[in-house]
Amino acid sequence: MTEPAGKEVRNSTKTKRILHILLRVLVAVVIAILLFIAIVYTVNKISSHIEQNRMEQYGQHVSVNRKRMNVFIQGQGEETVVILPGYGTAAPALDFKPLISELIPYYKVIVIEPFGYGLSDQTQKERSTANIVSEIHEVLQHLHVDRYILMGHSISGIYSLDYVNQYPNEVKAFIGLDSSVPSLSEQKIDSSEIEPIKWFRNLGFARLQLKLGADPYDGLPYDEQTKERLNILRYKNMYNTTQLNEAVSMYSNFKAAEQLTFPSNLPVLFFVQADHPVTDRWIPEHEKQIEKSVHGEMVLLEAGHYLYRSHPKEISEKIRDFTGKIK
The missing domain is CATH 1.20.5 (Single alpha-helices involved in coiled-coils or other helix-helix interfaces)
Structure with a gap:
């Protein structure tokens, strides 16, 4: 037993x-x-x-709501082109450099780095279209710029729709660089969803993510010094609170823009990627935006979403041709 x-x-x-x-x-x-x-x-x-x-400073600071917004200005042309970035662009003034280089022999170019971008401060103010448009306009008022061509990449197409309707006597034309359209809305993001991303960023994993990812500037016309500065600001600005708040506001900003159209008498030029990787409605929806425009054109490019990085010369040449017709 x-x-x-x-x-x-x-x-x-x-x-x-x-x-x-x-x-x-x-x-x-x-x-x-x-x-x-x-x-x-x-x-x-x-x-x-x-x-x-x-980090080397560039541009100049303009005070908006007691915070600093960075603005980069180059060129001595009679016409002024104001450039607004797509969502999450780490350093717009540096990112647009290939296109700026092509434009400045003929135009005065102003690149605005919104709050949370480039060398601009962050802000706790809601990232609604109304606030973003108001801040951009305040910068231009401070610079005494009251007649210009507005150019926007990606999400700035949504903000620009509101902008050109608010300030029709200031904007001479709009140029979209694969700009967003209201009918193809971004997915709704709740504010609670960004909290884990903040932890991810604060613990340093955003840097690790960037290091393990592909270099978006590889093989493109950026010198090594510019690429180094871009990388520094990518590490600095990725997933910052201002940009995350902008992502939360994005769905409602798209919805608000559904009621807007470009004024029929406003010249509009779109540069659009010919083969969108997600939707087959990209080109038709851009066509709808200019179907009532007295002077509307669309140029298809065999390029990705950041087409100004890879096709700056073609874009610049077409802009010169387009603006020459509307003087």
């Missing part, structure tokens, strides 16, 4: 040994994860501090 009892003792001892090993493995895994997080966090903090000291 003692043998079964001894067997039970041996089985119990074996079970405890296995559980002890599993517990030690679990503790080791947890420690390894915490150590990895600590390394990522520390590297990000140190790198951010070093990069902050290396």
Whole structure:
């Protein structure tokens, strides 16, 4: 009768040994994860501090709502082109450099870096179209610029729709660089959904994500110094709170724009990617936006969404031709 009892003792001892090993493995895994997080966090903090000291200033600051908005101005042309960036563009003044270089022999070019972009401050103010448009206009008023061609990439197409209707006597023409259209709305994002992204950013994983990702400027006409500055600002601005708040407001901004159209007498020129990777409605919806325009044109390019990076010369030449006809 003692043998079964001894067997039970041996089985119990074996079970405890296995559980002890599993517990030690679990503790080791947890420690390894915490150590990895600590390394990522520390590297990000140190790198951010070093990069902050290396960052070269560019442009000039304009005070808007007691905060600084960065503006980059080049060129001496009679016509002024005001450029607005797409969502999440880390440093618009640097990102548009290939196109700016092509435009400045003929135009005065102003690149506005909205709050949360480039070297501009962040803001807690709601990222509604109304606020963004008001801030952009205040910058131009401060610069005494009251007649200009407005150019917008991606989401700035939505903001520009509101802008050209509010300030029709100031905007001479609109140029869309694969600009967003209200009928193809972004997915709704709740404010609670951005909290994990803030943790992801604050712990330094945004930097790791960028390092592991492909270089968006590889093979494009950017010099090494510009690429280095762009990377520094990508690390600085990715998933910042202002841009995340803009993402939360994006759905309602699209919905509000559904009621807007470009004024029929406003010249509109669209540069559109010929083969959109997600929707086959991209070209038709842009065609609808200019069907009632007295002077509306669309140019299809075999390019990606950031077509101004890869096709600056073609875009510049067409803009010169287009603006020459509307003087």
